[in-house]
Amino acid sequence: MATSAAELSGSAPPAEPLKGGDTVYRHRLSTRLWHWINAVAITFMLGSGLMIFNAHPRLYWGAAGANADHPWLEIGATRTSGYLRVGRVKLDTTGLLGRSRGFDGQERTYAFPDWAAAPGVYDLAGGRRWHFAFAWLLVIPGLAFWLFSFANGHFRRDLRLTGSELRPANLWHDVKQHARLRFPTGAAARDYNVLQKLSYVALIFVFLPLMVLTGLAMSPGMDAGWPWLLTLLGGRQSARSLHFIVAMAILGFIVVHLLMVLLAGPINEVRSMITGRYKLPEDQR
Amino acid sequence: MSLDRRGLLLGAGGLLLGGCDRLSQSKPFQGFLDAGEGLTSRVQRLIIPRDALAPEFSAAEMSPVFRTNGNSMPASPAYAQLLAGNFANWSLVVDGLVTRPLALSLEQIRGLPARTQITRHDCVEGWSAIGQWTGVPLALLLKAAGLRSEARYIVFHCADDFGGTPYYESIDLIDAFHPQTILAWGMNGRPLEVGHGAPLRLRVERQLGYKQAKYVMRVEAVDRLSRIGRGKGGYWEDVAGYQWYAGI
Numbered sequence: 001m002a003t004s005a006a007e008l009s010g011s012a013p014p015a016e017p018l019k020g021g022d023t024v025y026r027h028r029l030s031t032r033l034w035h036w037i038n039a040v041a042i043t044f045m046l047g048s049g050l051m052i053f054n055a056h057p058r059l060y061w062g063a064a065g066a067n068a069d070h071p072w073l074e075i076g077a078t079r080t081s082g083y084l085r086v087g088r089v090k091l092d093t094t095g096l097l098g099r100s101r102g103f104d105g106q107e108r109t110y111a112f113p114d115w116a117a118a119p120g121v122y123d124l125a126g127g128r129r130w131h132f133a134f135a136w137l138l139v140i141p142g143l144a145f146w147l148f149s150f151a152n153g154h155f156r157r158d159l160r161l162t163g164s165e166l167r168p169a170n171l172w173h174d175v176k177q178h179a180r181l182r183f184p185t186g187a188a189a190r191d192y193n194v195l196q197k198l199s200y201v202a203l204i205f206v207f208l209p210l211m212v213l214t215g216l217a218m219s220p221g222m223d224a225g226w227p228w229l230l231t232l233l234g235g236r237q238s239a240r241s242l243h244f245i246v247a248m249a250i251l252g253f254i255v256v257h258l259l260m261v262l263l264a265g266p267i268n269e270v271r272s273m274i275t276g277r278y279k280l281p282e283d284q285r
Numbered sequence: 286m287s288l289d290r291r292g293l294l295l296g297a298g299g300l301l302l303g304g305c306d307r308l309s310q311s312k313p314f315q316g317f318l319d320a321g322e323g324l325t326s327r328v329q330r331l332i333i334p335r336d337a338l339a340p341e342f343s344a345a346e347m348s349p350v351f352r353t354n355g356n357s358m359p360a361s362p363a364y365a366q367l368l369a370g371n372f373a374n375w376s377l378v379v380d381g382l383v384t385r386p387l388a389l390s391l392e393q394i395r396g397l398p399a400r401t402q403i404t405r406h407d408c409v410e411g412w413s414a415i416g417q418w419t420g421v422p423l424a425l426l427l428k429a430a431g432l433r434s435e436a437r438y439i440v441f442h443c444a445d446d447f448g449g450t451p452y453y454e455s456i457d458l459i460d461a462f463h464p465q466t467i468l469a470w471g472m473n474g475r476p477l478e479v480g481h482g483a484p485l486r487l488r489v490e491r492q493l494g495y496k497q498a499k500y501v502m503r504v505e506a507v508d509r510l511s512r513i514g515r516g517k518g519g520y521w522e523d524v525a526g527y528q529w530y531a532g533i
Contacts, residue, residue, distance in 0.1 A: 052411065053411070055409070055410035055411055056408070056410040056411035056412050058411075058412070063342065063346060063405060063413065063415060064346075064348050064405055064413040064414050064415045065412060065413060066348065066350070066351075066352050066408075066412035066413065066414045067352055067412065068348075068349070068350035068352060069348070069350075118305055119305040119306075119308070119309050120305040120306060120309075124409065124410065124525075125521075125525045125526040125527045125528075126309065126526065128409075128527070128528070129318045129321075129322060129526070129528075130318065132321055132322065132325050132533060133317055133318045133320070133321025133322065134321070135321070135325075136321050136324055136325075218407075219329070219532060219533040220339060220405075220407050220490070220491050220492055220493060220531075220532060220533075221329045221333055221491050221492070221532025221533060222329065222333065222532075222533070223339060223340055223405075223491075224333055224337040224338055224339045224340070224490075224491045225329070225332055225333030225334065225337050227340055230340060236405060236407065236413055237413055240411060
């Protein structure tokens with residue numbers, strides 16, 4: 001069973017057959033460092049990003065958009081309730097979005113509540129300062145990780161998706177296994193499974209670069225320097241909308257990622273991301 | 286039960302807030318934020334060519350409504366008097382580190398060569414509006430006044446104030462001499478309205494809205510910003526901590 005899974009994932013069979021309980025070296029130093037720097041950077045980016053969003057909680061498509069224009073998404077409030085409106089759908093979100101309690105217990109009409117936004121009580125200037133400083137912590141280590149991972153073969157060895165992996169039957173099989181919370185064991189657990197690979201590839205090559213590009217496209221200075229960015233993204237307000245959508249996608253990734261760590265054995269998983277060493281799960285049966 | 290949950294939430298919130306507050310007050314963290322801010326503005330200056338133009342738009346792309354923001358009517362009696370006289374007694378002063386200080390009437394300014402541009406205004410809050418601006422290139426006035434070699438920044442003193450604190454802004458010479466940097470007296474084909482900064486406002490198109498000083502009364506060339514206001518180069522920079530370089 002272990003060998004068939006290894007064949008499916010397209011990796012060469014190990015010289016000595018691995019079995020459940022064996023410890024393997026799974027994550028290189030560059031991967032581990034980048035992972036933890038990212039954990040910090042993205043947490044602060046998300047918090048301060050929500051703070052910035054709170055200053056004008058409406059999203060538009062196109063080059064421009066202000067209060068008189070039609071937003072496709074809006075987090076708003078009446079005197080007593082909060083709501084989220086996406087297109088024609090309007091949801092009551094009192095207590096969470098639009099109107100919520102601050103740290104002092106007082107109700108306030110901010111799009112995202114105090115606890116979600118950084119640095120805390122509404123402070124747009126502070127949020128911007130945090131956002132742009134942590135952006136460097138996202139971009140510089142991110143570029144270094146890219147370089148290292150191309151150079152040391154991490155991308156090619158661990159993240160390359162093969163044709164057989166991407167076959168619908170195999171994808172569906174993996175989805176079903178995940179839904180049943182049946183994770184690979186023994187030698188098969190050494191490599192990332194196809195859903196893992198897909199989500200990591202999406203994060204590294206699609207979401208994070210899009211995050212940076214849509215962020216740059218909101219800078220009036222960069223719009224003068226790199227006007228092609230606006231053409232590519234469909235205007236400044238479209239870039240702002242995409243920036244928000246991709247941020248929510250990354251938040252979704254993080255939630256699922258953390259859930260998977262919890263379900264797959266948090267101590268073993270977290271240890272492997274600190275020391276690099278990962279103990280292959282024993283076969284259940 | 287719900288009270289307990291609320292208590293728990295507030296408690297957790299307090300922890301988070303406490304953490305953020307402690308971070309905000311820590312010296313090394315402030316140093317990290319300062320380093321980030323410095324890096325951002327220096328890298329932007331490095332990769333954006335000096336004369337790179339902000340995108341310009343067609344008349345069809347103009348926003349149907351261009352909202353006003355900040356002050357929409359200066360509170361001072363002096364301004365009220367100028368407005369009542371249709372700005373006939375108004376004049377723009379150009380002074381500071383210049384060899385030939387100027388005082389120009391609105392009529393004189395409207396008689397100078399003008400530039401018209403349709404650009405996007407980006408508020409720091411996140412909204413944008415596209416409008417057409419007509420005005421005299423700032424470079425033209427600065428050349429006429431003759432900048433002295435010590436001049437490093439151009440400061441714009443305004444007729445409006447927030448609770449008694451006058452509004453002002455400043456830019457460096459790169460932006461001051463940029464072809465799209467104009468002192469606008471016209472908007473969307475009409476004389477500039479009071480809500481948008483009549484009779485004269487700054488347009489510095491590669492920066493955010495709070496740099497676009499309205500109700501400009503005096504243009505001063507200076508060698509440093511530390512002597513004006515609280516020293517950070519602008520009203521919002523002084524009172525709220527916004528970045529002086531607002532290209533991002």
